[in-house]
Amino acid sequence: xxxxxxxxxxxxxxxxxxxxxxxxxxxxxxxxxxxxxxxxxxxxxxxxxxxxxxxxxxxxxxxxxxxxxxxxxxxxxxxxxxxxxxxxxxxxxxxxxxxxxxxxxxxxxxxxxxxxxxxxxxxxxxxxxxxxxxxxxxxxxxxxxxxxxxxxxxxxxxxxxxxxxxxxxxxxxxxxxxxxxxxxxxxxxxxxxxxxxxxxxxxxxxxxxxxxxxxxxxxxxxxxxxxxxxxxxxxxxxxxxxxxxxxxxxxxxxxxxxxxxxxxxxxxxxxxxxxxxxxxxx
Amino acid sequence: xxxxxxxxxxxxxxxxxxxxxxxxxxxxxxxxxxxxxxxxxxxxxxxxxxxxxxxxxxxxxxxxxxxxxxxxxxxxxxxxxxxxxxxxxxxxxxxxxxxxxxxxxxxxxxxxxxxxxxxxxxxxxxxxxxxxxxxxxxxxxxxxxxxxxxxxxxxxxxxxxxxxxxxxxxxxxxxxxxxxxxxxxxxxxxxxxxxxxxxxxxxxxxxxxxxxxxxxxxxxxxxxxxxxxxxxxxxxxxxxxxxxxxxxxxxxxxxxxxxxxxxxxxxxxxxxxxxxxxxxxxxxxxxxxxxxxxxxxxxxxxxxxxxxxxxxxxxxxx
Numbered sequence: 001x002x003x004x005x006x007x008x009x010x011x012x013x014x015x016x017x018x019x020x021x022x023x024x025x026x027x028x029x030x031x032x033x034x035x036x037x038x039x040x041x042x043x044x045x046x047x048x049x050x051x052x053x054x055x056x057x058x059x060x061x062x063x064x065x066x067x068x069x070x071x072x073x074x075x076x077x078x079x080x081x082x083x084x085x086x087x088x089x090x091x092x093x094x095x096x097x098x099x100x101x102x103x104x105x106x107x108x109x110x111x112x113x114x115x116x117x118x119x120x121x122x123x124x125x126x127x128x129x130x131x132x133x134x135x136x137x138x139x140x141x142x143x144x145x146x147x148x149x150x151x152x153x154x155x156x157x158x159x160x161x162x163x164x165x166x167x168x169x170x171x172x173x174x175x176x177x178x179x180x181x182x183x184x185x186x187x188x189x190x191x192x193x194x195x196x197x198x199x200x201x202x203x204x205x206x207x208x209x210x211x212x213x214x215x216x217x218x219x220x221x222x223x224x225x226x227x228x229x230x231x232x233x234x235x236x237x238x239x240x241x242x243x244x245x246x247x248x249x250x251x252x253x254x255x256x257x258x259x260x261x262x263x264x265x266x267x268x269x270x271x272x273x274x275x276x277x278x279x280x281x282x
Numbered sequence: 283x284x285x286x287x288x289x290x291x292x293x294x295x296x297x298x299x300x301x302x303x304x305x306x307x308x309x310x311x312x313x314x315x316x317x318x319x320x321x322x323x324x325x326x327x328x329x330x331x332x333x334x335x336x337x338x339x340x341x342x343x344x345x346x347x348x349x350x351x352x353x354x355x356x357x358x359x360x361x362x363x364x365x366x367x368x369x370x371x372x373x374x375x376x377x378x379x380x381x382x383x384x385x386x387x388x389x390x391x392x393x394x395x396x397x398x399x400x401x402x403x404x405x406x407x408x409x410x411x412x413x414x415x416x417x418x419x420x421x422x423x424x425x426x427x428x429x430x431x432x433x434x435x436x437x438x439x440x441x442x443x444x445x446x447x448x449x450x451x452x453x454x455x456x457x458x459x460x461x462x463x464x465x466x467x468x469x470x471x472x473x474x475x476x477x478x479x480x481x482x483x484x485x486x487x488x489x490x491x492x493x494x495x496x497x498x499x500x501x502x503x504x505x506x507x508x509x510x511x512x513x514x515x516x517x518x519x520x521x522x523x524x525x526x527x528x529x530x531x532x533x534x535x536x537x538x539x540x541x542x543x544x545x546x547x548x549x550x551x552x553x554x555x556x557x558x559x560x561x562x563x564x565x566x567x568x569x570x571x572x573x574x575x576x577x578x579x580x581x582x583x584x585x586x587x588x589x590x591x592x593x594x595x596x597x598x599x600x
Contacts (some may be wrong), residue, residue, distance in 0.1 A: 019374050095505075122316060235399065
């Protein structure tokens with residue numbers, strides 16, 4: 001008995017040891033990013049692990065001189081528009097795919113799923129030409145402006161798929177009951193389905209937010225002035241131009257990470273639930 | 283089949299139309315448009331029709347061939363390692379009582395963090411400077427400083443050098459990934475293992491406990507129950523993750539664009555980066571479209587083959 005208990009205790013140590021080691025590997029780059037962002041330039045070049053004095057000035061420099069304030073605001077506006085558009089249009093599209101057996105439903109669904117397979121780089125070139133054309137022919141400019149940065153991303157196949165799976169799970173009796181009460185599809189969607197879709201909507205919103213915050217190639221093509229430049233492009237240019245100013249690079253990296261982490265911690269529970277859903281067989 | 287009232291049909295299409303419009307215009311139409319563009323000389327605007335000239339050029343372009351090679355190295359370097367590591371971690375996490383939530387959040391952080399930010403951090407972690415964390419770690423174990431992301435020689439060649447071989451055949455650099463690409467692969471593993479672990483954990487929780495109890499009564503070892511129960515039952519999830527990862531390799535752009543360095547560019551540029559350079563730097567939309575179309579066909583074929591070969595082996599129960 002004693003040896004068995006010992007072996008189970010040993011096993012527990014091994015388990016936590018393995019988990020802890022991987023945890024350190026996962027967390028170390030964050031720790032380093034944060035520490036280096038508070039160092040002086042000299043400290044980042046010497047073999048220093050801790051800054052002697054916390055250099056808040058790095059953040060002021062990055063925010064003002066490297067224009068991160070402006071880029072940050074741009075990224076935020078772009079992300080809010082993309083998330084709002086995606087949630088609205090994807091929920092609207094998912095509803096009939098889940099609940100109205102209209103003609104051609106299967107074909108539409110397959111076409112929508114098909115767009116998930118197409119890598120961004122296949123559509124980037126043609127879309128850039130298309131945006132140039134729209135820029136010349138529409139009343140508002142598309143290049144260096146919000147339309148090019150937001151409108152092409154206002155629907156996502158993944159969002160539609162996830163929301164459809166979820167809407168299909170709502171019992172049919174609810175719909176029958178709502179119809180008895182004289183509710184149409186729109187009212188059913190807004191008053192009954194919408195409140196039930198909290199977790200998948202937050203998940204889809206989070207994914208859209210991350211995708212928007214990350215996008216680099218497309219904004220590099222459609223913005224050539226700082227006016228609408230997002231933080232991803234700002235940081236990329238800062239890294240390729242500034243060279244060795246590691247302390248400022250890290251301050252910029254921290255600034256661009258914070259909003260995403262903040263949103264993640266706020267909706268962590270629903271998000272984990274939502275993405276776990278996406279991996280299970282439908 | 284019951285006839286669906288016209289009004290219902292109209293409502294359905296009305297609900298669908300905004301999303302469908304965006305996806306058709308910016309997701310489907312560009313594929314056909316890419317084919318059209320690729321058949322023309324096309325820099326800033328449309329010029330002469332040149333037929334399949336761009337495709338002929340692409341097939342003899344070392345850049346395209348190299349892009350495919352790097353993409354293949356990248357896929358082979360990341361996907362198996364991610365699957366094994368995340369399965370292991372998910373099993374460990376599944377069996378603990380305390381701290382499960384903590385580890386799950388921690389492992390998930392790299393996936394959530396903006397790619398640009400974490401790639402910038404890795405650029406400094408894997409810099410050739412002697413004070414970079416990678417070099418400090420490496421030197422701690424008694425090895426020499428490395429150039430990491432700036433190194434275009436293959437990791438195997440460097441190993442041979444360390445063992446005292448001063449010369450080695452040229453194919454060692456051709457058939458193995460460069461140390462720069464290995465660094466990119468490490469970054470990719472760091473990002474995705476946590477995501478895969480969280481999804482696999484959900485898969486593990488869905489396995490009925492009784493299976494394991496029955497196996498234990500029959501005297502099965504933990505390893506046997508893992509191979510006979512766990513693995514078959516999470517194989518659909520693994521298949522899903524592998525599919526996402528393979529498509530991800532072909533989509534990979536952001537972090538590679540940040541992590542590429544002047545000296546090792548040819549050894550880290552996957553196809554997407556090669557295509558983007560044609561659009562962004564050479565302003566050659568025609569040729570870029572041809573490359574993009576080839577990439578699209580490659581993915582289409584790969585997905586079909588994967589579904590045929592791997593999809594059949596996946597165990598979905600009955």
